Amino acid sequence: MISDGKKPLKVTMAWTDKPSKNIVNDLDLRVREVTANGYETYYPWSLNPNKPDRNATANRPNKLDNVEQVLIKETKKDAKYVILVDGDIDDSEYSQYYSLLIEGAQKPPSVGMVRCAFVYRKGRERTGKIISASIKPTAEGYSLTMIEENEEEHVLNFDKNLYLQSAGTKDFYRVYRAGDLIPWNLIANSAYPPVALEIQSNGSFHINMWVSTRSVCSFEGTAQFVNGAKNEIFGLSQN
Numbered sequence: 001m002i003s004d005g006k007k008p009l010k011v012t013m014a015w016t017d018k019p020s021k022n023i024v025n026d027l028d029l030r031v032r033e034v035t036a037n038g039y040e041t042y043y044p045w046s047l048n049p050n051k052p053d054r055n056a057t058a059n060r061p062n063k064l065d066n067v068e069q070v071l072i073k074e075t076k077k078d079a080k081y082v083i084l085v086d087g088d089i090d091d092s093e094y095s096q097y098y099s100l101l102i103e104g105a106q107k108p109p110s111v112g113m114v115r116c117a118f119v120y121r122k123g124r125e126r127t128g129k130i131i132s133a134s135i136k137p138t139a140e141g142y143s144l145t146m147i148e149e150n151e152e153e154h155v156l157n158f159d160k161n162l163y164l165q166s167a168g169t170k171d172f173y174r175v176y177r178a179g180d181l182i183p184w185n186l187i188a189n190s191a192y193p194p195v196a197l198e199i200q201s202n203g204s205f206h207i208n209m210w211v212s213t214r215s216v217c218s219f220e221g222t223a224q225f226v227n228g229a230k231n232e233i234f235g236l237s238q239n
Contacts, residue, residue: 001105005077008104012069013044013085015098025096027087028061029068034080044068075104107149108132112205112221114148120214128152133223135199137232140165144197144205146219154219155181156197156207162233164195164209185212199223201234 003009011031018024032039046062048054062068072081089096112130132147141159148154153170168181188210189195199205206220225233 001081001083001102002108003072003075003077003079003081003104004106005075005079006104007075009072009075009081010069010101010103011083012067012101012103013098014067015096017066018090023064023066024090025087026063027066027068027085027096027098028063029070030061030084031070031072032082032084033072034082039082042070042072044070072104081105110149110221111223112146112219114146114154114217114219116211116215116217118215130219130221133203133205133221134226135205135223135229135233136226137229142197142229142233144223146221146223153181156219158197162197162199164189164197164207167209167211186210188213199233201230 009031011029013027013029015025015027029044031042033042043058043060044062045056045058045068046060046064047056049064058071083100083102085098085100087096108131110129110131111133114126114128114130116126118124118126129149130146131149133144135142135144137143138157140157142157142162144156144158146154146156154167155170156167157165159165164186166183167186168183170181186209195207195209197205197207203222203224204220205223206218208218209216211217
């Protein structure tokens, strides 16, 4: 997200936990400001139960409450921030939904579009804006990560020749106990030639594919190359 620089940046998270004296599904909220030297991490307010008369501090994860808030009092216009949510989910639970309220931020610009058609429901389509896209090398090949305006995160994995191997989605407003993505059913793609990622040296990309046995989606936009991906894909010298 990007701050508007006009007022403090405030991020509040809340979730409905299981009845207990202590937190069962312990989610943790952090906000990172992207800087020239890396990033600076901001933590939510929390009290010390052993010293309840002390003021709340914001220098560590909150392990006590199911409502957490990060407050950054002074921000600069167009400063970039990343919201991180993770935690420990009870073994009896698969996931934990949560709500998020953001104040003091502006909508990020679009870097692409996703368009999906439901083949057995004529006329029903879905479109969404991609606000972030990046591609990086992996042990098997490359990974393309896209985040939609609704905060859904899609990860597409390719081999060294940029042929699709697997894909999945992570709902930003849901923390999974296993910490992995919800996999897409790519079986319908097997009836066609291998699905390949089309990408140019300027980051422009396009891919059209079945994401289930009933839906076809196209993704296009401009991705950032991460960790030397551009050099590897296009055989460029790193000198």
